Amino acid sequence: MSASEDPALFERRLRGLLQQHADACSGRVRSRLTQARHAALARAVEGRSRTGRRLWLPAAGVLAAAAVWAMILVPHRAAEAPPTGGGALVRAQDMALLTDRDGLALVESDDGQFYEWAAAQAGSATGSAATADGSDQNGG
């Protein structure tokens, strides 16, 4: 059976013929195709590294923004805060008062005698001071 009668055989022969023809390219064509291939591969490497850089860019941007944010905010917060040394002293005094059992016992005790005494002491101190002032004036 000839190729013109058998479609499959005709197809096979055509394929073989075209393949032979493709393989029989000139040296110039082969050389140019090889150059083109190398250029394309170089372009692929370039593209890949550019893609890598693109992936790092958002992370780098976020880090940079965080750094700028910190640089702007930290000095302001430091200015608003109480002085470090004084703040520590105040906090220490508060703690001393809170942990002072005697003081707490006085405050918490229901015994008003102490307060009456303290008020009397304060009043007598004022009176004696006034007397002293008057005696001074009288004496002067």
Place this chain on the structure above:
Amino acid sequence: MPAALRGDVDRSPSNAHTAQHALGQFLASVELKAFRIAQAALRHEDDALDAVQDAMLQLARAYADRPAEEWKPLFYRILENRIRDLQRRRSVRDRVMAWLPFATDAEEANDPIAMAESPELPAPRRLELDETMAALQRALTALPRRQQQVFLLRTLEGLDVAQTARAMGCSQGSVKTHYFRALRALRAQLGELI
């Protein structure tokens, strides 16, 4: 099996190297056939080389990270677009050049490197092949462009119907119709010769 051929996208250096190697192998496997397909459509060696080179660069630049299975239809789709662009540009150029008294490719035609054929085939066999190929080229040239491209993609490149449809940007039904008509026309013209 390399990651690139499985379709994974991994950008570690070793995998990038493997993908690069796979892409190089792919381009080497299609370049001669792609050139012949472009040459059949453009009927000009340098234009065909330009089209193939552009298709290679475009594939490498934009689609190198795609799974390797997708490369072939993508590559031929790009090539098809480049062929169409070149045909359009050439028709404009030809209209302009027709008015000019120079513009000849005689210098290129006499280039010994351009004329050097592959030494793989013995002279008588090459002569026979040349005659048959000349007849085949005439028959292919006489085909409508879509039939010609479908026929070459299916027969020379071995794309299946779905891949050819993707490469040509048409339906699978169109591919089947174009291929059948091309084959029928070629059989009518070359049946006795092949």
